[in-house]
Amino acid sequence: MSDVAISARRLSPGAKAALGIFARYGTIIGLLAMVVTFSILSPAAFPTLGNFTNVLNQASLAMIIAGGLTLAVVVGELDLSIGFAASLHGILITGLVVHDKLPIPLAVVIVIALGAVIGLVNGFIVTKVKVNSVIATLGVGTILTGLAFAYSAGVPIVAGVPEAFLQLSLGRWLFGIPNNIIAMIVVLGGLWLLVERTPLGQEIQAVGGNAVAARLAGVNVDRIKILGFVISGMCAALTGILLASRLGSGTASAADSYLLTAFAAVFLGSATLRDGEFHVLGTLVGALIIAFGFNGLNIFGAPTFSQYVLQGAILIIAVGMASLGRSLAER
Amino acid sequence: MSDVAISARRLSPGAKAALGIFARYGTIIGLLAMVVTFSILSPAAFPTLGNFTNVLNQASLAMIIAGGLTLAVVVGELDLSIGFAASLHGILITGLVVHDKLPIPLAVVIVIALGAVIGLVNGFIVTKVKVNSVIATLGVGTILTGLAFAYSAGVPIVAGVPEAFLQLSLGRWLFGIPNNIIAMIVVLGGLWLLVERTPLGQEIQAVGGNAVAARLAGVNVDRIKILGFVISGMCAALTGILLASRLGSGTASAADSYLLTAFAAVFLGSATLRDGEFHVLGTLVGALIIAFGFNGLNIFGAPTFSQYVLQGAILIIAVGMASLGRSLAER
Amino acid sequence: QDKPLLGIVSISATEANNVRYIQGATKAADELGWKTNVVDAAGSADQANAAIQNFAQLKAHAIIDMVFPYSSIGAGLAAAGDAGIPVVTWGGGLGSTVAATNGSGGPMAIPVVDLMVEKMGGKGSILALTYRTGEVCRNREVVMDEIVAKHPDITVTKNEVRIPGYFEDGAQYANAWLASHPAGKENLAIWGCWDDPAIGAIGSLRAQGRDDVLVYGINGNAQALENIKNGFMTATAWQDSFTEGYNMVKMLKDIKDAGGAWQAKAAEVPAVLVTRETADAFLKDHPEAIK
Amino acid sequence: MTRGAPQPGNADEMATPFLVARDVAKAFGGTQALKGVSLDIAPGEIHGLVGANGAGKSTFIRILAGLNHPDAGRLELDGHSQEIGTPQRATELGMSFIHQELAFVPGMTVLQNIMLGVPKKTRFGLTDWRAIARDVTPIARRVGISAPLNAGVKGLSTAEIWLINICRALVRKARLIVMDEPTASLAASEAERLFAIVRDLSASGVAVLYISHRLDEILSLCTRVSVFRDGRSVAELAGDALNRPALVEAIVGGAIRDTQRTGATRQRGDVVMEAKTLARAPNVRGVSLQLHAGEVLGIGGLVGAGRTELARLLFGADRPDSGEMTLMGRPYAPASPAAAVRAGLGLVPEERRAEALFLSKSIAFNLGIANLDKIAFGRYLPLMNRSARTSMAGETIRSLSIKARSASTPVGRLSGGNQQKVAIGRWLQRTPKVLILDEPTRGVDIGARAEIHRLIRQQAESGMAVLVISSEPDELPDLCDRVLVMAEGRIVRELTGQAVSRKAIVEASYVEPEALMEDHPA
Ligand SMILES: Nc1ncnc2c1ncn2[C@@H]1O[C@H](COP(=O)(O)OP(=O)(O)OP(=O)(O)O)[C@@H](O)[C@H]1O
Ligand SMILES: Nc1ncnc2c1ncn2[C@@H]1O[C@H](COP(=O)(O)OP(=O)(O)OP(=O)(O)O)[C@@H](O)[C@H]1O
Numbered sequence A, B: 001m002s003d004v005a006i007s008a009r010r011l012s013p014g015a016k017a018a019l020g021i022f023a024r025y026g027t028i029i030g031l032l033a034m035v036v037t038f039s040i041l042s043p044a045a046f047p048t049l050g051n052f053t054n055v056l057n058q059a060s061l062a063m064i065i066a067g068g069l070t071l072a073v074v075v076g077e078l079d080l081s082i083g084f085a086a087s088l089h090g091i092l093i094t095g096l097v098v099h100d101k102l103p104i105p106l107a108v109v110i111v112i113a114l115g116a117v118i119g120l121v122n123g124f125i126v127t128k129v130k131v132n133s134v135i136a137t138l139g140v141g142t143i144l145t146g147l148a149f150a151y152s153a154g155v156p157i158v159a160g161v162p163e164a165f166l167q168l169s170l171g172r173w174l175f176g177i178p179n180n181i182i183a184m185i186v187v188l189g190g191l192w193l194l195v196e197r198t199p200l201g202q203e204i205q206a207v208g209g210n211a212v213a214a215r216l217a218g219v220n221v222d223r224i225k226i227l228g229f230v231i232s233g234m235c236a237a238l239t240g241i242l243l244a245s246r247l248g249s250g251t252a253s254a255a256d257s258y259l260l261t262a263f264a265a266v267f268l269g270s271a272t273l274r275d276g277e278f279h280v281l282g283t284l285v286g287a288l289i290i291a292f293g294f295n296g297l298n299i300f301g302a303p304t305f306s307q308y309v310l311q312g313a314i315l316i317i318a319v320g321m322a323s324l325g326r327s328l329a330e331r
Numbered sequence C: 001q002d003k004p005l006l007g008i009v010s011i012s013a014t015e016a017n018n019v020r021y022i023q024g025a026t027k028a029a030d031e032l033g034w035k036t037n038v039v040d041a042a043g044s045a046d047q048a049n050a051a052i053q054n055f056a057q058l059k060a061h062a063i064i065d066m067v068f069p070y071s072s073i074g075a076g077l078a079a080a081g082d083a084g085i086p087v088v089t090w091g092g093g094l095g096s097t098v099a100a101t102n103g104s105g106g107p108m109a110i111p112v113v114d115l116m117v118e119k120m121g122g123k124g125s126i127l128a129l130t131y132r133t134g135e136v137c138r139n140r141e142v143v144m145d146e147i148v149a150k151h152p153d154i155t156v157t158k159n160e161v162r163i164p165g166y167f168e169d170g171a172q173y174a175n176a177w178l179a180s181h182p183a184g185k186e187n188l189a190i191w192g193c194w195d196d197p198a199i200g201a202i203g204s205l206r207a208q209g210r211d212d213v214l215v216y217g218i219n220g221n222a223q224a225l226e227n228i229k230n231g232f233m234t235a236t237a238w239q240d241s242f243t244e245g246y247n248m249v250k251m252l253k254d255i256k257d258a259g260g261a262w263q264a265k266a267a268e269v270p271a272v273l274v275t276r277e278t279a280d281a282f283l284k285d286h287p288e289a290i291k
Numbered sequence D: 001m002t003r004g005a006p007q008p009g010n011a012d013e014m015a016t017p018f019l020v021a022r023d024v025a026k027a028f029g030g031t032q033a034l035k036g037v038s039l040d041i042a043p044g045e046i047h048g049l050v051g052a053n054g055a056g057k058s059t060f061i062r063i064l065a066g067l068n069h070p071d072a073g074r075l076e077l078d079g080h081s082q083e084i085g086t087p088q089r090a091t092e093l094g095m096s097f098i099h100q101e102l103a104f105v106p107g108m109t110v111l112q113n114i115m116l117g118v119p120k121k122t123r124f125g126l127t128d129w130r131a132i133a134r135d136v137t138p139i140a141r142r143v144g145i146s147a148p149l150n151a152g153v154k155g156l157s158t159a160e161i162w163l164i165n166i167c168r169a170l171v172r173k174a175r176l177i178v179m180d181e182p183t184a185s186l187a188a189s190e191a192e193r194l195f196a197i198v199r200d201l202s203a204s205g206v207a208v209l210y211i212s213h214r215l216d217e218i219l220s221l222c223t224r225v226s227v228f229r230d231g232r233s234v235a236e237l238a239g240d241a242l243n244r245p246a247l248v249e250a251i252v253g254g255a256i257r258d259t260q261r262t263g264a265t266r267q268r269g270d271v272v273m274e275a276k277t278l279a280r281a282p283n284v285r286g287v288s289l290q291l292h293a294g295e296v297l298g299i300g301g302l303v304g305a306g307r308t309e310l311a312r313l314l315f316g317a318d319r320p321d322s323g324e325m326t327l328m329g330r331p332y333a334p335a336s337p338a339a340a341v342r343a344g345l346g347l348v349p350e351e352r353r354a355e356a357l358f359l360s361k362s363i364a365f366n367l368g369i370a371n372l373d374k375i376a377f378g379r380y381l382p383l384m385n386r387s388a389r390t391s392m393a394g395e396t397i398r399s400l401s402i403k404a405r406s407a408s409t410p411v412g413r414l415s416g417g418n419q420q421k422v423a424i425g426r427w428l429q430r431t432p433k434v435l436i437l438d439e440p441t442r443g444v445d446i447g448a449r450a451e452i453h454r455l456i457r458q459q460a461e462s463g464m465a466v467l468v469i470s471s472e473p474d475e476l477p478d479l480c481d482r483v484l485v486m487a488e489g490r491i492v493r494e495l496t497g498q499a500v501s502r503k504a505i506v507e508a509s510y511v512e513p514e515a516l517m518e519d520h521p522a
């Protein structure tokens, strides 16, 4: 048995402060370090305004859907239906525009309303029928895949997509910023305001933090959870619409893969600024890490297998820095 | 405010008992109801010993990987790496047997040991580096995909797979029971014993039930969590091996889709017998619901789109019955 | 009720070309008085094996495996063999106990790649979007490698896309590749081992307003043809999957009739190269290609 | 309460202390929780530990338990210097803990919870539950666990879960048992049972480190008492020096006005809330009561009498099977707590961490959540006025003297008593018509307790109707104008004016169940 008295094992205050910075800004530091590294590795191609705009443009759709998912996880639930839902929405909007010849704004409104309805259904099954959200949203997602199939018989809707519809996502607006980016900023900005700066947002955070306590503090927990699903559903709808516009077609399962990307962004984000809590700003950072990681590795020309390896490592390291910093600082 | 006075809203004891049965056995009742329905719809083809053996045989692999995942979720973590890991293991075992000409038992042992190592890495990242398990296992899974690519260059290993290796999963044993089923029974039975009937299992349950309480009570929480990941990793390895044997080839991403199936089974199972808790028996029931649902719909010959819709509905209804029964009984 | 059952197992019943094949097969089956049952294996070989086994349980008349290589449906083939049910593949190759195949898409790539190399004048850079897990895509990649190898002034960057996620992957790979391949320096082309990743890349080209890059796909799905018509894609090889499906079912009847005497064989339907110039004529001949 | 008999292991005669702590220090981030505390405990000694909320008592215990690592200082066990490091090591060294926070696993049975983390007997490698139950049953009965050992813990009351925690510590057969506020959730009868156990343990040579804010307990049980203040050990009292005024002075660093009964003098107003034969099986079996504006109505009784359940019915958290309620003379049937809050009620629940607080969120957040209308910019601008929220929080922090660095400190970092103040403070901002407090001063130090009592009275004087549930023997007499005593889900006695006394409440609590059955045939 050791005879040594417990000595000052404490880190110096300076070291602690530094670790505290890592704890809060670890993922952001990771993002910056990554951007700097790629800029050094590929000075001509990576750090250009054009490339950054392209990456942001490309990532906007994933960011919007991840922003919606953030609301679902903030209220303490998972929404696995978003990818399938976005695929259905993409088919549907193309169908409405091409076959039913609806004016585009009307079609957009209808599809986003449908997204809200799907969120409502998810929320209802979770809060009233009390089915675990994993099963509920997986079930609803599977059903939506079936509906997408039924609507399109699996055949993509391509012919006769009007140029105006393509311009939804291809167009640029103010100062030539692509519409997708503007839509993303508006959506994430709005969600951030809602969650962080409104009384309703306080209730949203409360429900996610401790649903029992929220209920006893007078919050209508079920309504807030349903709201989370509705927002998630609406964001999925917007992503589906923009994706269909970008692809110029409505294709079944085109958006399915957004599910995993959105989850990665949301959980990466939860290590940003606040310990393990989900929030919109974090999701933004998470999505940027994923998008720039993919782009940078690619431009650098890493072989496919090492791209996967490095992508996985980036996820772990970005969060690991923050988490380690936190646990050391609080020792 | 409502003017109606509160009247006797209580359910009769008989109704409560009935609802209580639904709460406990809702998913099992759902499974049986489904089997009966399909038996009526396809009396010649569905309810035969041959078909049931067939379904069990098919579902065995998913059950094994879901059984492993159950251990990870019982200790309160998610393991998203299992599908990718199983794909890698499938390639690896084929490589070891075909290219390196290792004896099959040795190759199996090596691959299962690798599965344990992957679980160890997951567990270490989650408990020591304190990275959220969603990100940690997604990151590790992505890395494993890269490694699978590196090992096989993405090309399936097909040529020269020895018959003995195929017999691993195609063979039958005692009373002509397929090996897969025997492996599944051994694995799930062992896991059930471990979790429900051993002192270690008590610690496993405690960590998942309330990690803080377990820690205060002196349980080594980190070690138990790591154990959960290791078991999950080993089950993924076994599934990967059996899958490679069943397919007769090692193919990148062949097992990726097990991830979602395993999750569905585990979460379906959590509505069985105990309210919202994960356990091995529940996972078994969940996997059976999924397998019989797929098989029954196939055999009945429902159109593709309605297969999706019905599969989704089966998930929700099976859990919904249990959950509604529970919440009504507890009113 | 007692109509013979044709079981179809598809890798993705929502993918355009699969759908066309299924439509062709269904038409032929109707003509023969068979009923069809389609199972979507959603990309999972394990599900495909299960579905084939289920059809064997059902004592199906015949089974079509779509796209899963024969080497990954070992358990399914064994079950069908035991039950005496013929299995044919589309794009899954001929081997083991498979009775017939078509849609082995490798050779289809030849005219497309030849055209691409020709338009580049033998120099420049290609972004190849590959999918090695798929038998067909792998064969096409081999074809491309062989042809490009004869032109040392062409550099190829290869990127693997995922299923699902091929649109997004195609776009993101294109973004990165374009960043290091600015306009006006050399001849540029993007090649997809099938149309969809290339279509994803077109989205990225259009978003960036780049029109200096020629895009090539294979399969000739409706969306690719639409893109060719609109000038965003340069060429694709139209696979007549409808006819492939139709012919295959008709051949299944022969296989059943021949019984044990059947010799396994490939029965390819030739592909048609479609370019900007030939698009209008092609669509006149095949209006069904964009429905 | 009488002073305990002289204990073995008195300070003078002890040879080797079992535990010696010297200058132990610990900081969390920027908070210096322990600045240097020293303590020693002899085998068989019952050593008291007292101090205001946030003085560092629990932190010290968590260090002993291997849950936190000290920054400086030394710990000796049996004369050997030790680094404890992990909870497992603490157990090996012969220590066993009842932590301040409830530790239980909701999905498990009583027996499984008792055996949490305790080595278990096995047969063929499998847990031998029958043998374990045989061993545990006598201990469980002695502690006062009445539920069957194989029952789930889900429906159990807080007190019963406490008993499980206590039982767990006893099953381990430790040489030092540390109890961090073990009686905070217990009523008089259970507490008495616990004291008997503590004395037995001491007699058999087991040392006990006993933390409590209830000075009577400390005085009756302990031979020596250490006092912590602001992270330092400031006094050790024993023998004649150990008396109430000395303790109070050491704890607060000065004298405080002792609480006195003031209730009876207050003016009571109209009936604000009324319940008629309210019932919800099995815990509430027909309760009628009237609550007046400006009064503090206490509800006493034994643990499990159904008081918490009653409060939940009034607050709309559960729905009654039968019965009626009125609020301000109008029918009142809240469908949810949200409806109750809108109608003008507030509830401070019994279990603050699980039911009241958002531990990872700031104090400002926790206070603001029930006052969202106050922190909105207005009806038509649905944005939150953050400075209003901050200043509201600052006001509460000041008026309740919550010990925290700022309004943005996460509540989870506060000491137990300060957390309780946040849970109460939330409703004081709102001034509801009816405020229900379930065990309002659990874990709160004497200074803050007086402060909370003063605030409750002040609210009542300004017209609020206050309903207080408490298991602490002296709290209701101190605080209430009128006390209803509950037993077995019914109100068995009403005490008013001078009849309100500790003795009367305790007597009324122990109604013979048989007598009850005759009174109200089921
Ligand atoms: N994890 C933590 N992070 C930051 N500060 C902490 C943490 N745990 C405790 N503290 C701080 O340490 C101080 C001492 O807390 P401790 O819980 O030991 O007090 P206590 O004496 O047990 O009080 P009480 O009587 O209220 O239980 C408090 O100021 C508290 O805010
Ligand atoms: N949600 C519940 N489900 C089932 N039984 C419960 C539930 N809540 C409480 N009980 C049971 O009802 C009994 C009465 O509990 P209650 O909490 O109302 O009593 P109490 O007088 O407030 O006691 P305490 O001082 O422990 O809070 C408890 O002993 C417990 O067994």
Ligand SMILES: [Mg+2]
Binding pocket: D057, D058, D059, D100, D180, D415, D416, D417
């Ligand atoms: Mg404390």
Ligand SMILES: [Mg+2]
Binding pocket: D307, D308, D309, D350, D438, D469
């Ligand atoms: Mg109570």
